[in-house]
Structure formats: structure tokens, C-alpha cells
Amino acid sequence: MQVYIWLLLPMALLLPPGARSGEIIGGREARPHSRPYMAFLKIQDGKNISHCGGFLVSEDFVLTAAHCNGAKITVYLGAHNLKSKREQRRQVITARAKICHPRYNKKTQNYDIMLLQLEKKAELNRCVNPIRLPPAHQRVRPGTKCSIAGWGRTSPHIKLFADKLQKADVVVMPDATCTYCRSNYNPSTMLCAGDPEEGKNPFEGDSGGPLVCRGMAQGIVSYGSANGTPPAVYTRVSIFVPWIEKMMRKLQP
Template identity: 70%
Template structure:
């Protein structure tokens, strides 16, 4: 019997920001600091520490998934190996404000101070509003989540995997909405994100086209990503309001 991670959230597609996600399955360790836009989100809910991914879109804004809004968030930039004591270029910045979209699985984090941009920490390009990604496009996703569906262990090093964008009509989820979501992955190869990778970017030709939002628990179906291009007006308006 197939079990889907959103069974815990029966309204997941009616309220997409409730969808959950997680690990890099079938991938490999990313080249050290090859993705300077990646943000590691350490989340403290008062009882335990959890993690999400995110990506730097401005010197003081990180984009992630709204379902990562479950506690106090600290953003780490310039990180590859979480346990390494030699990564002296990493930047640890508390979050000043969390701005989740009221309906969809996308959230902006305003940092308490601007990130220092360099070869280890930098921005990623956002798409134009309502830009479409063509089916068959080869993209990549990265994160510090699980690397094995049979283990709860999370990765200490940044992992990455290449995935292919699927036609909207081929996405197997009942309430899939092509205007706010995109579907990517190869169920035959079992390469997907899934726990700990939520909020990370789906990167296509150097542009953040999606946000890891929802996956099959075993990685055997394509993942669903929040379609970033749909929310460009919201992102720009929100950042403009909060800029000093």
C-alpha cells in the first residue's frame, strides 16, 4: 500500500501551505559551496530542533516554505558541512520577521541584519512573473535532509539531485494546481527531495523556479513544488514594504 506524506494533512491541497516535505533521495553530495544561495534553517519550537532549507533572494530576505513556520528560526548561510568547525565563512543570522503567505506554501524571512555577500554567500535569481518552465527541463534540488527512505538520519553535508520537470497533466496528485504548483522528478529513478529539505529551491538554469513543498514518503512519485513565478508580485511587494 502506498502511503503519502500529506495523509497527515487532509486539507493539504485546499490549503497548500500545509503540505509537508523533506529528503534528498538518490542524489549525491554537492560540491562544497557550489550553491552559495542555500540557507540552512534551524528551527526551535521550544521542545526540539528541526530543520528546513531556504534560499537567499536579497541581502536580508530568505525564501522558504510556509510549513517551516513552526518555531523560532535562525538562518545559517555559507554552510556545507553542518558539523565542520573549519567553515569560518558561515554567517549565522536570526530572523527578524516571518511572513508566510496566507494561503500557499511560501514564506519570506526578513533577517535581522544584511548578509555579507561573497563567494560563499550570494543571491539566486528569481524568475519573471508567471514565467513557465517547460516539461522535460532538467533542474536540481538540494538540502540537508534524509538520504535514505529507511532511515531517519539527516545529512550533515549538503546533498543535491537532478530532477526533470513533468507535464502538468502527468502529475499524479488529485488536487494539483498548475497555476501555483509544478511537478518534477522521476518515479522510476527514485530521485526526489522529501524530511529536512522542505523550503529548498528547485533550480532550473540558475533560476529558483520552485520551493520544495510536498513529496511521496517513499520517493516513488514526483515531488510538488510551489511555483515561484506565480508569487513574484507578492514577493516584491512584501520585501518593498519591509525594507528600511
């Protein structure tokens, strides 16, 4: 197990267990609780603690990246300011089960998706609510405007991490853009987003968060460049909808 899993690899935005969460580059603070599906994950492996993003897809299931796995994962729902003690609707729930896709490859980051079953059902309200998944195998056209969010670093030159949820709008790019500049990019299971000219991108600590397009979670933050330059690579959620639904049915009492 790596110790500094949240540290970026040479060509990756990977945030596995062992460091701290990251912030959106080129973003701004989100309106509090405007993204009620957002989850903040605290990952513990012995004495090592790291963080990831995630998103609620039902009362008792959260989706995130497979490289965000760890011995114990605690899920925070209904959060905006992580340091605030006044968020009365914040819910803290331990993950009962962690289901990484069986074909997940740590070296290539292919199949970078993990389903978390919560120890108990979340109480749904205006601050905590699931996001829709796309139809199975739906493709997102290049040029589609989407949004990302997270609690991480805003710059490779600043080591501080966001206390408040940050957001940014990004555009889906042609697969060829990531095939050219991102190693191990697989168009069948991955999605490319982030215009280099706009400079908006997830960064250290945003792994596992959703790429939201037209109200649906179309992607999961997976990896990108070490300096945070767009585009970033996302797990293509629609490809995994049958697997997600199968696992959820299997784990339901």
C-alpha cells in the first residue's frame, strides 16, 4: 500500500489513500448544498488517512473511484464547509461494503470505479439527495458542457486545501485529445473532459467525484496531469450501469 496515495503520479491525478484531498483548478465556491449528491470520503489504512470525493446514487450507495479504496471509509453527506460544526444536516456514515470493479487495473487505471454500501440508509432531504445515473452505454458528445466539484487544491503552487466545496464547468473533449496526451487512455471505458485553453480541471484530492452533464453523473474523476493542466480522464459511468445495478441488487437485504 502506498503511503502518499493522494499525491499525483507523473501522469495521474490519482488520489489513493495516504495524503489529503484536492481542490478544483479554475473553480469557485459552490452555493452551499446546491449539489446534495456530493460525498466526502475519509479513508483510513492504519495510521494513514487520506480523502476522496464520491457521490450518492441511492439511499445507501455511493460511487467513487477504485483507487480511493482503503481499510475503512467514512462517508460525509450534506457537507459544504468541512471545518464548520454548524452543519446540522451533515450525515456521517461508515461504508459497510466496498466493491471495486473486478477488472480494475492499478497501473493503467482502467475500470477505475468502486461502489460503497453504507452501513445505514442516508436520510434524504434538500442537503442529501442522490444523483441520476445515465442510461446504459450512453455516449456524451464532445462539446457538452458539464460540471465538477470537490474539496481540493486550486493550484499546483498552493499546498492549501479547500474547506468549502468548489465547483467548475468543463467541456467534454474528443477522445483523441486524451489519447494523444494521457497515457493508458481507453475510449471504451474512459471519458475526456477539460479544454486546455480554459484551464479548469480537477486536481489533487478530487478523485472519485462526479462529472455531471445535464443532471446525470456521466463520469468519475480518475487521473490527469501532474501540474493540473486539462484535460482530465474520467471513468465513463454509462458503461458500468449494468454492473452497478447488479451489485446494488446483490447487496440489498
